[in-house]
Amino acid sequence: MPPPRARSPERRASGTRTGGPCSWTPGLPPSSRVVARHEARTGPAPPASVKTTYIGAHTVPVVGTPVRTFVGRGEERRRLEVLVAGAKNGEGGVLVLRGEAGIGKSALLDHLRRSAQGMRVIEATGSQFETELPFAALHQLCVPALGDLAALPPPHRAALEAAFGLADGTPEMFRIGMAALELLVTAAGSEPVLCLVDEAHWLDDASTRILTFLARRISAEPVAMVLAARHGLDELPSVEVTGLADDDARRLLVDTRATLDETVRDRVLAEARGNPLALLELPGAGGFALPDASSVPSRVERSFQDRLVPLPEDVRLLLTVASADPTGDPGLLWAAAERLGVGPAAGAHAEASGLVELGPRVRFCHPLARSAVYQAAAVEDRHAAHQALTEVTDPERDPDRRAWHRAQAGAGPDEDTAAELNRCATRAAARGGVAAAAAFLARAAALSRDPARRTERTLAAAQAHLDSGALDAADGLLTAVTVDGTDHVALARVELMRGRITFVRRRDGDGPAFMLRAAQRLAATDPRWSRDCFLDAVEMALVVGRASGVMDMVVEAARSAPPASGPPDLLDALLRLATEGHHAAARPVREILASRPQWTRRPALAGMLAVELWDAEAHGVITDWVLASARESGSPLTLRLGLGMAAAGAVHTGDFAAATSAIAEEEAVADAVGVEPLAYPQLHLAALRGREAQARAVIDSFTAEATASGTGQTIANADWATAVLSNGLTDYPAALAAAEAATRHGDLFVAAIALPELVEAAVRCGEHEVARSGSVSLTERTEGSGTPWALGVGAYARALVTGDEDDFAAAIGHLEKSPLAPYLARAHLLYGEWLRRQGRRRDARRQLRTAYDRFADIGMAAFTDRAAAELRAAGADVRGRTSGNTDDLTAQETHIARLVADGATSKEVAARLFISPRTVDAHLRNIFRKLGITSRRQLRDLPALRTPTAR
Numbered sequence: 001m002p003p004p005r006a007r008s009p010e011r012r013a014s015g016t017r018t019g020g021p022c023s024w025t026p027g028l029p030p031s032s033r034v035v036a037r038h039e040a041r042t043g044p045a046p047p048a049s050v051k052t053t054y055i056g057a058h059t060v061p062v063v064g065t066p067v068r069t070f071v072g073r074g075e076e077r078r079r080l081e082v083l084v085a086g087a088k089n090g091e092g093g094v095l096v097l098r099g100e101a102g103i104g105k106s107a108l109l110d111h112l113r114r115s116a117q118g119m120r121v122i123e124a125t126g127s128q129f130e131t132e133l134p135f136a137a138l139h140q141l142c143v144p145a146l147g148d149l150a151a152l153p154p155p156h157r158a159a160l161e162a163a164f165g166l167a168d169g170t171p172e173m174f175r176i177g178m179a180a181l182e183l184l185v186t187a188a189g190s191e192p193v194l195c196l197v198d199e200a201h202w203l204d205d206a207s208t209r210i211l212t213f214l215a216r217r218i219s220a221e222p223v224a225m226v227l228a229a230r231h232g233l234d235e236l237p238s239v240e241v242t243g244l245a246d247d248d249a250r251r252l253l254v255d256t257r258a259t260l261d262e263t264v265r266d267r268v269l270a271e272a273r274g275n276p277l278a279l280l281e282l283p284g285a286g287g288f289a290l291p292d293a294s295s296v297p298s299r300v301e302r303s304f305q306d307r308l309v310p311l312p313e314d315v316r317l318l319l320t321v322a323s324a325d326p327t328g329d330p331g332l333l334w335a336a337a338e339r340l341g342v343g344p345a346a347g348a349h350a351e352a353s354g355l356v357e358l359g360p361r362v363r364f365c366h367p368l369a370r371s372a373v374y375q376a377a378a379v380e381d382r383h384a385a386h387q388a389l390t391e392v393t394d395p396e397r398d399p400d401r402r403a404w405h406r407a408q409a410g411a412g413p414d415e416d417t418a419a420e421l422n423r424c425a426t427r428a429a430a431r432g433g434v435a436a437a438a439a440f441l442a443r444a445a446a447l448s449r450d451p452a453r454r455t456e457r458t459l460a461a462a463q464a465h466l467d468s469g470a471l472d473a474a475d476g477l478l479t480a481v482t483v484d485g486t487d488h489v490a491l492a493r494v495e496l497m498r499g500r501i502t503f504v505r506r507r508d509g510d511g512p513a514f515m516l517r518a519a520q521r522l523a524a525t526d527p528r529w530s531r532d533c534f535l536d537a538v539e540m541a542l543v544v545g546r547a548s549g550v551m552d553m554v555v556e557a558a559r560s561a562p563p564a565s566g567p568p569d570l571l572d573a574l575l576r577l578a579t580e581g582h583h584a585a586a587r588p589v590r591e592i593l594a595s596r597p598q599w600t601r602r603p604a605l606a607g608m609l610a611v612e613l614w615d616a617e618a619h620g621v622i623t624d625w626v627l628a629s630a631r632e633s634g635s636p637l638t639l640r641l642g643l644g645m646a647a648a649g650a651v652h653t654g655d656f657a658a659a660t661s662a663i664a665e666e667e668a669v670a671d672a673v674g675v676e677p678l679a680y681p682q683l684h685l686a687a688l689r690g691r692e693a694q695a696r697a698v699i700d701s702f703t704a705e706a707t708a709s710g711t712g713q714t715i716a717n718a719d720w721a722t723a724v725l726s727n728g729l730t731d732y733p734a735a736l737a738a739a740e741a742a743t744r745h746g747d748l749f750v751a752a753i754a755l756p757e758l759v760e761a762a763v764r765c766g767e768h769e770v771a772r773s774g775s776v777s778l779t780e781r782t783e784g785s786g787t788p789w790a791l792g793v794g795a796y797a798r799a800l801v802t803g804d805e806d807d808f809a810a811a812i813g814h815l816e817k818s819p820l821a822p823y824l825a826r827a828h829l830l831y832g833e834w835l836r837r838q839g840r841r842r843d844a845r846r847q848l849r850t851a852y853d854r855f856a857d858i859g860m861a862a863f864t865d866r867a868a869a870e871l872r873a874a875g876a877d878v879r880g881r882t883s884g885n886t887d888d889l890t891a892q893e894t895h896i897a898r899l900v901a902d903g904a905t906s907k908e909v910a911a912r913l914f915i916s917p918r919t920v921d922a923h924l925r926n927i928f929r930k931l932g933i934t935s936r937r938q939l940r941d942l943p944a945l946r947t948p949t950a951r
Helices: 009-014 030-042 074-088 105-115 136-151 154-163 173-187 205-215 246-256 262-272 276-284 296-308 313-324 330-339 345-352 367-376 379-392 399-408 415-430 434-447 451-468 471-480 488-506 510-522 527-544 550-558 570-594 603-612 616-633 636-653 656-673 680-689 692-709 712-728 732-743 750-764 768-785 788-802 805-815 821-837 841-858 861-873 891-901 906-913 917-931 936-940
Strands: 051-055 058-062 093-098 120-125 193-198 223-229 238-240 356-358 362-364
Touching: 074 093, 074 105, 074 193, 074 223, 074 238, 093 105, 105 193, 105 223, 120 136, 136 154, 136 173, 136 193, 136 205, 154 173, 173 193, 173 205, 173 656, 205 223, 205 434, 205 656, 246 262, 246 276, 262 276, 296 367, 313 330, 313 345, 313 356, 313 362, 313 367, 313 379, 330 379, 345 356, 362 367, 379 399, 399 415, 399 434, 415 434, 415 451, 434 451, 434 471, 451 471, 451 488, 471 488, 488 510, 488 527, 510 527, 510 550, 527 550, 527 570, 527 603, 550 570, 570 603, 570 616, 570 768, 603 616, 603 636, 603 750, 616 636, 636 656, 636 680, 636 821, 656 680, 656 891, 656 906, 680 692, 680 712, 692 712, 712 732, 712 750, 712 861, 732 750, 732 768, 750 768, 750 788, 768 788, 788 805, 788 821, 805 821, 821 841, 821 861, 841 861, 891 906, 891 917, 891 936, 906 917, 917 936
Parallel strands: 093 223, 093 238, 120 193, 193 223
Antiparallel strands: 051 058, 356 362
């Protein structure tokens, strides 16, 4: 193997980067081409003090004092300079350079690399050929900092080692993200860090998620991150890199193509449309296409392929191997070349083509050049290149890449290769690379000889694609599955997957129907799985909603479900509620909820049943179990569920600070795993908090999303929120309309809590029959439940309809035994309003004052104002009350403040919110400023920030 080739003296003097866009003439060594071009314009070669600066996508020598000159790109350079300056001051950030191929993104990265003095530069480059390998790009980025790996806490060190295949393990994605963040922060301890990522549109899915995670968490770190991509990463700050202006393009062309005829130059300028790479390559691309006949990148790619034509066969084969190996490892390249009979002499010819540089790392002059070389190679040459790379890739250190090469080395079925790819998929899934696992499994299925194994692997690949969010790919694989009509298990698996795909894609009524067919197929052969399918259909129906009769269809079909093998389960509970009503079903359902083994596999459904029974205690037990198991297992999905349940529970008990904290933590977890946060906890908080403008914005956003996705129960949640808000604002017609919509289809959980809003609004609007009917329905539910929450709400709703004072008093008595503070406050308010209307102003003032104080303490703005207005109408003075300046805190700041007030350190808070301790300290400075305090001890003295157990 020849040693890495050193850069020529001319290139060292000029500072020309390796791997940049090329403008060399085929057959002429690069260094000679640069000197010849320069001497043709200016005379002898410049002295060693010459500096070169990238202009668009090439270099221009500047003689004399080192002065940087640029053609265009002023706004891009300004944004980059601000980013770097911020990182040097400990205020990190991210910027995505987005634009088409050849537009100059890589040149801007190179300018940044050379000008970032006093910073530690670490780099990674996405590769079209590595999108299937999980964490490939992240590993590139972290390699220079792996020396600091030992300094990380053991869990974080283990997470990164597992992600990079250095150790066994199945770390969650957010643990890997936190480990990578800590590694970056550690690396930035001595000097600021600049992360440069080129070709980011080719990043593997796992690396993309982690880099996005990092980008959102470096604002308080001395770290700058710049990514160049043609598309994607839309959620990150970006600048669009467009074509050079006409004058700048002409100057670039003149500087690099001095001998062009003016007419030809004008045509090049017109064809290139300001694309710097095209300005360099089109003059040698063998003519011009008609306008818009093909894109500039494709024409430039053809120009790279034209350079291959005069090259000897062994040189082309060497270039094919280089293009097939995304690592750029010269050791692998020359080892593979040797197996193909390609000698060292081919390297000089390959470099002379200007397409590649064979240095310490094999670099193509542009990503389009790599793609052009690979696509131009004959199929048998590509197969031979991959086979050679298979043979020289270490099966112990790099089994996944070796298997990938092996899979590309032939077109026919190969069970050994398929089995190896299957093992790669298992490893990828264990490391969090779901998209990679899907790709491995799909290729394994294609190479499988045995039809049964091919079906099994295809279904597994479809499931992995579904888990990674690639719905079209999953659907396409299912279409290709051929299942024997007598194989009910395989047919059921296909239908289950179709149901999930349909639900996620369109959120219509078809998803549950697929689930029900699967359940019915399995009823005879696998009763337990059949019941699970029925429950899957129920859960899906709850989200889809009842507007299209989906829930009714599910319940009707579930009546034929095989009986439970043990004690009654959640499916039995649902069927009893649907068929026998709350009076008959409440007790057995509560027994099922009290038996943990009956609901631990479906805690979300169990939680909804608890609220349907007005059982706050059961809901709390379920929530606590979910949170405890999630923190023990590290499952982000379970943790998000538990935090959402905790937030909703805290809202209805009147602990808005706890609800805000849970919402903030759930948002942090959602951001860590790259998904949207749960919306319903924010909806519930906004509705009860009652700040009109804020609440309407949340409701409108929620409604728009629900309407777009067609999720009926989600819309019902928005209707309930509108009813609560409108009742607080005394807009009773709006409250009545919304409550009627929320209760129309009897949705589990939503209809229960919306009925009291319906009764109250109907009474105020004079719709007595509507109020009476709603009260009867509510009483049937609440009396069947028998909890203090249920009996209290049922009593004050009934009192509104009948005017029975004993019911008002009973409501207060029951609710004083429950933790549901907002409902107790409303009972006092409704009683006080009734007393005032009866002319008993003194009694009314006592109840209204209690209601006002309770609402104000909780922070229910709309109901506080309503109680104040009633107090004034009853002849009482009302002094305004402030809810405290904690209202100025964001959700995340509230959560941090509560944790610190309870004694958590910055490090402990950072671990909880997936941010760095330095970021926690930055948030604390903002918190102190907003609250007008100066220490953590003062936070502990603020009652609003203490958890309920600390009060």
